[in-house]
Amino acid sequence: MLDTKLQFRLFREEDLTEVVDINRKCLPENYPPFFFLDLHMSFPKTFLVAEVENKIAGYVMCRIESGLSDFHPGRIVQKGHVVSIAVLPEYRRKGIGRSLMVASLNGMLDYKATESFLEVRVSNYPAISLYKELGFIIARKISKYYHDGEDAYVMALDLLEKKFSNEHLKAI
Ligand code: ACO
Numbered sequence: 001m002l003d004t005k006l007q008f009r010l011f012r013e014e015d016l017t018e019v020v021d022i023n024r025k026c027l028p029e030n031y032p033p034f035f036f037l038d039l040h041m042s043f044p045k046t047f048l049v050a051e052v053e054n055k056i057a058g059y060v061m062c063r064i065e066s067g068l069s070d071f072h073p074g075r076i077v078q079k080g081h082v083v084s085i086a087v088l089p090e091y092r093r094k095g096i097g098r099s100l101m102v103a104s105l106n107g108m109l110d111y112k113a114t115e116s117f118l119e120v121r122v123s124n125y126p127a128i129s130l131y132k133e134l135g136f137i138i139a140r141k142i143s144k145y146y147h148d149g150e151d152a153y154v155m156a157l158d159l160l161e162k163k164f165s166n167e168h169l170k171a172i
């Protein structure tokens with residue numbers, strides 16, 4: 001039933017209130033509304049929402065940055081930084097988070113990013129499992145990254161690696 005009503009599309013400005021609300025409900029890392037709009041205006045192809053019957057069930061938003069490669073020591077590359085992803089509790093474990101991630105990774109390729117990375121709480125088993133399933137590896141740990149003192153894993157994905165195939169990217 002969910003399948004027929006579920007739609008993935010780019011974020012639009014009228015989604016702002018719902019997306020801000022989902023972020024506040026699902027994560028301790030919150031941002032002012034202009035931060036969301038700024039990411040949407042700068043990188044529209046990597047800011048997506050999942051919509052079920054006119055209701056937003058989840059979002060992912062990213063930023064393209066240049067920085068040191070996590071896979072080719074010393075090289076500066078374009079990287080897609082997954083800034084935030086969340087799915088409302090009642091819509092979890094249905095593949096929405098995975099599809100949002102795949103769509104944003106596709107968007108990163110459009111911006112010529114060759115790698116993706118993100119930070120995640122070391123205790124966040126669901127999210128870490130999702131990222132591992134997509135091929136992300138734990139690149140390093142940042143001690144006390146979060147305001148409450150928790151450590152973060154930096155997880156990274158080589159978007160050009162063979163195993164991250166076109167089939168994978170076409171999954172949604
Ligand atoms: N336990 C174990 N594995 C899990 C879990 C879980 N609770 N949730 C997801 N996974 C793994 C599984 O391998 C799953 O595949 P399966 O269901 O076939 O076993 C796979 O990830 C795909 O799961 P989805 O259903 O696509 O994920 P979902 O739609 O539930 O969204 C998300 C995952 C976004 C992490 C969700 O749990 C959430 O919103 N959590 C709260 C917010 C959050 O932690 N966001 C990430 C913070 S880090 C960052 O934003 C960069």
Ligand code: ZN
Pocket residue numbers: 081082083118119
């Ligand atoms: Zn980050």
